[in-house]
Amino acid sequence: MSRTIYFGKPPQSYSDLASHVIEDIDASLDVVRPGSTCEEIELAWRKTLSVHGIEKDSRLGYSIGVAYTPTWASVRRVFVEEIVRSYRPGSRFHLMAGLWLEDTGITITQSFVVTEDCYEPLTKNPPRVDR
Numbered sequence: 741m742s743r744t745i746y747f748g749k750p751p752q753s754y755s756d757l758a759s760h761v762i763e764d765i766d767a768s769l770d771v772v773r774p775g776s777t778c779e780e781i782e783l784a785w786r787k788t789l790s791v792h793g794i795e796k797d798s799r800l801g802y803s804i805g806v807a808y809t810p811t812w813a814s815v816r817r818v819f820v821e822e823i824v825r826s827y828r829p830g831s832r833f834h835l836m837a838g839l840w841l842e843d844t845g846i847t848i849t850q851s852f853v854v855t856e857d858c859y860e861p862l863t864k865n866p867p868r869v870d871r
Contacts, residue, residue, distance in 0.1 A: 741863050742838070742849040754844060761848050762867045764788045765837050768800070769852065772859040774829050785837070794839065801835040804851060827854045832862065 746754060767788035768781045782800050789796060831854040838847035851862040 741851065741865060742836070742847045743865075743867070744846045744848065754846070757839065757841075757844065757846055758848065760789070760792045760794065761837050761839060761846055765835060765848065765850055765867060768835060768837075769850070769859055772827065772852065772854060773857065774827055774854060776827055778827075781835075794841070796839060800837065801833055801849075804832045804834050829854055829856050 764785050768785040771780045771784045785800050833852060835850045835852065837849060839845060848867045852859040853862060
C-alpha cells in the first residue's frame with residue numbers, strides 16, 4: 741500500500757490531483773469482475789484520467805500472490821493497454837495509481853482480490869484527501 745503524504749497545507753492543485761487519482765481508482769475498480777480483462781481496467785483508468793487532461797503512459801498495476809514477489813520489472817498480468825488476460829475469482833492485484841508529472845507527483849495504491857461478483861480491497865485504509 742502506498743499513500744503520498746504532503747507536510748503542511750498542500751496547494752489546491754495538489755489536492756485536486758489527489759482527488760482525480762481517487763476518482764480514477766474508483767472508475768478502474770468499477771470494471772473489476774470475473775471475466776473482465778486487464779486491458780479493460782487500464783482503459784477505464786485512462787478514460788477517466790483524460791477527462792482531467794492527464795495521461796499516464798506507464799503500467800497501472802500488477803498481479804500479486806503467494807510465492808510471487810512483485811518487482812518493478814514484473815511482467816505477469818499488468819494493467820496496460822493491449823494486455824487482455826481475464827480475471828478469475830481469487831486473482832490478486834496491486835493497482836498502482838501513481839502519477840509522476842513534470843512539476844509534481846502522487847501515488848495512491850489499492851490491492852484487491854477478484855471475487856465472484858466484483859472485488860474486495862485487501863486493505864482497510866481508504867484513499868483520502870485531507871484539506
